[in-house]
């Protein structure tokens with residue numbers, strides 16, 4: 357098994373006044389290249405916190421995260437940002453498109469940040485997600501389904517080792533959901549490791565493995 361993503365013994369605490377929340381309590385997992393893993397669990401179980409730590413957007417208090425063998429945790433932010441740009445595709449619910457750039461320039465920017473010659477043009481990525489001709493649209497001009505597909509085109513534009521996604525099909529209609537899931541599957545077939553946080557049974561069905569979080573721990 358070639359490893360795409362690994363985290364070892366992750367801990368993350370939040371303190372608000374006298375209250376301390378243990379959001380992650382020793383989470384360890386691996387995702388192989390070509391493998392799709394779904395992370396499920398009740399509200400407040402730590403899924404978003406885990407995703408933030410895996411993406412290097414948040415720092416765990418303890419434990420380590422490696423992406424494609426390269427450690428991203430406990431590194432200075434500029435280095436984490438570089439690893440993110442080169443190795444990760446990230447789809448958060450807050451969206452991954454810059455509002456003032458059109459879709460094509462969002463893709464170009466992600467490709468430039470990856471720091472290597474892209475093997476695919478923005479036009480071919482847009483065609484793959486069914487958005488040919490929409491490259492000049494800015495995010496507010498897109499429908500919810502178009503936005504999800506554009507977000508995926510950006511997340512995949514740097515040919516990441518790992519795709520991390522939070523509820524990738526959110527509020528999408530059934531047909532768009534299938535398009536987005538097929539795109540994620542084709543990324544995995546090309547060798548990406550995929551980790552999806554989801555409540556959706558439809559999304560879970562494309563996963564090779566399902567990991568269940570409860571109170572910051574993996575319970576299954």
Ligand SMILES: Nc1ncnc2c1ncn2[C@@H]1O[C@H](COP(=O)(O)OP(=O)(O)OP(=O)(O)O)[C@@H](O)[C@H]1O
Nearest residue numbers: 370371372377379398399400401402403404405406
């Ligand atoms: N910035 C923060 N400050 C304080 N507590 C936080 C913060 N972020 C998360 N938490 C707490 O950490 C725990 C895990 O939260 P997290 O958002 O990771 O859960 P989740 O499984 O993603 O939930 P949901 O499914 O509702 O999105 C919760 O108890 C939450 O209240």
